[in-house]
Amino acid sequence: MHRAGERSRHLPRKPAPADTGSGGRITRAVASLTDRNQQWCGAALLRVCVGAVFLWFGVLKFFPAASPAEGVAVRAATKLTLGLLPPDVTLRLLAAAETVIGLGLVTGILLRVALIGFFIHMAGVFSALLLLPGEMWQGGVPVPTLEGQYIIKNVVLVAACLVVAADEWSRTPPPRGRPGYRSAAVRRAVARPEVPPPTRPSRSGGGAHADHAVRPAPGPGTPSPAGRPTGRHTEDEVS
Numbered sequence: 001m002h003r004a005g006e007r008s009r010h011l012p013r014k015p016a017p018a019d020t021g022s023g024g025r026i027t028r029a030v031a032s033l034t035d036r037n038q039q040w041c042g043a044a045l046l047r048v049c050v051g052a053v054f055l056w057f058g059v060l061k062f063f064p065a066a067s068p069a070e071g072v073a074v075r076a077a078t079k080l081t082l083g084l085l086p087p088d089v090t091l092r093l094l095a096a097a098e099t100v101i102g103l104g105l106v107t108g109i110l111l112r113v114a115l116i117g118f119f120i121h122m123a124g125v126f127s128a129l130l131l132l133p134g135e136m137w138q139g140g141v142p143v144p145t146l147e148g149q150y151i152i153k154n155v156v157l158v159a160a161c162l163v164v165a166a167d168e169w170s171r172t173p174p175p176r177g178r179p180g181y182r183s184a185a186v187r188r189a190v191a192r193p194e195v196p197p198p199t200r201p202s203r204s205g206g207g208a209h210a211d212h213a214v215r216p217a218p219g220p221g222t223p224s225p226a227g228r229p230t231g232r233h234t235e236d237e238v239s
Helices: 002-010 025-060 070-080 087-107 111-126 146-152 154-171 184-191 206-214 232-238
Strands: none
Touching (some): 087 111
């Protein structure tokens, strides 16, 4: 009974079966991959949609009287620039700015520059609510006019580009010289760490002690390393 208990105690344990439920490794890996793809596709879809709107409205401003909002945009921009630019030049600059921002968002080329330009442009658009109160609000009550509603709905575009900006700045590493920067070699080493080869015991170290422990003890009559017999024969010769 005692030996049977010892055998059962030293038996190798079988690996536990893989969890195939909702918390299994395969399920968690698939869910993580799906979440990443959804996050990337969602940000890309928002970017393209906002860019298409900006590109469309920007091109319309190149044609006189084609955009119904060009009058409000020109009057707000004229107040922001203190009347230093003529209305025609202001309209052309607004059209060019919106077109370039739209192209950057749709194509993803110079995306960070396009996002910065977008937020600056949106700051100027929302400033019309304060610069043109008679056109934006109905009297003294906080009820926006049709032009005011046209500007307030841009909150949705700002929220969409905030998601795009967060995705863009989180996917790219920080530039060199800033905290947290890692070169390409360091990132590859972290992603795939090198496994050192197994070390062999040297004869001068633990290997020598292991050989000495395995070596059997000399029996009677066996010559010693110095050439002298060991055991009882040595005692007989001395006597």
